[in-house]
Amino acid sequence: MTSRVVLISPAMNRSLRQARFDDGSPLDDRGRERAAAAAGSLPSAARVVVSPSARCRQTAGALGLDGAEAAGLAGLDVGRWRGRTLDEVAVAEPEAVGRWLTDPSSAPHGGESVRDACARVAHWLDGLRETDGRTLAVVEPDVVRAAVVHALGLPASGFWRLDVPPLTATEFSGRGGRWNLRLGRPLDVPEAGSGF
Template sequence: MTSQVMLISPAITAALREARFDDGCGLDPSGARLARSAAGTLPAAERVLVSPTVRCRETAAALGLDALEAPELAALDAGRWRGASLADVSASEPAELARWLGDPEAAPHGGESVRALCDRVGTWLIALAPLSGRTVAVAEPEIVRAAVVRALGAPESAFWRTDVTPLTAVELSGRAGRWNVRVGSPLRGV
């Protein structure tokens, strides 16, 4: 039996535009408009899930999806860096930021490490593998990155080398936990 997972990244927000760690902000007007323009273009799915963040829930709603919130898809916990810009953290804690970006086990911000995030997402993918049919999930970019890393069996260092643009789909398909990856398909209508 083949399992299919379509991961959709959220539409643009002020935090994404300003290179800030997510602070719970919603979609900006252009992001909401683009997501609405893609409504009705997604394939049918047996399961529709959404990350519990505001921007993912708003993206799912704008896409016309009736999605179930999945705590496993929660955003990476950035600890005390939540809401801060990358430039601010780089200026105030350069060594800690460098350590976090270079060591997948580091969490100098007091939140979650990249390895812990990849492990969490990997466990979620293992649970999906035996399910037949398609799962569509609107998930944070870091969730999509972690899924690609785990699906490919890549080292966690590949996490930072994976770009996920707003309102794109990454598709995983496979059997018995062996995944194939199709990356970066823009949603039709966008």
């Protein structure tokens, strides 16, 4: 049996446009339009799950997906940095940001370490190895990064080396205890070459 998992990154919102740690803001008008334009472009699935953030729930809705919320697929918990830009935090806490970006076990913001987030997502992904049918999941970019790190057996330090554009599909197929990947396929939306 081959397990198939498709991770969809959310459409744009104010936080993504401003390079801000997610603050729970909804999709912006353009993000909602782009997601709605991609509705119907995804394959059928036996199950649909969604990260608990507003932008993931709204992206799923605009794509026409009705999925169960999965707390285990939340984005990286950045504690007191939530809602701030990386630049703002780097000015206020330069040593803490330096540690956080270089040590996957560090969580100077009081939230979750990258290593812990990767372990949480790895546990979820490995739980799907023996499932039948395709799983579609609209998830935070952090979840996509963590899943790729796990599937390829990368060190947790590789997490920051992966870019996840909005409204892209990262596809995993698993068999025999390993995962294969197809990375970052843009969803079929008009003006696909114009960027998101």
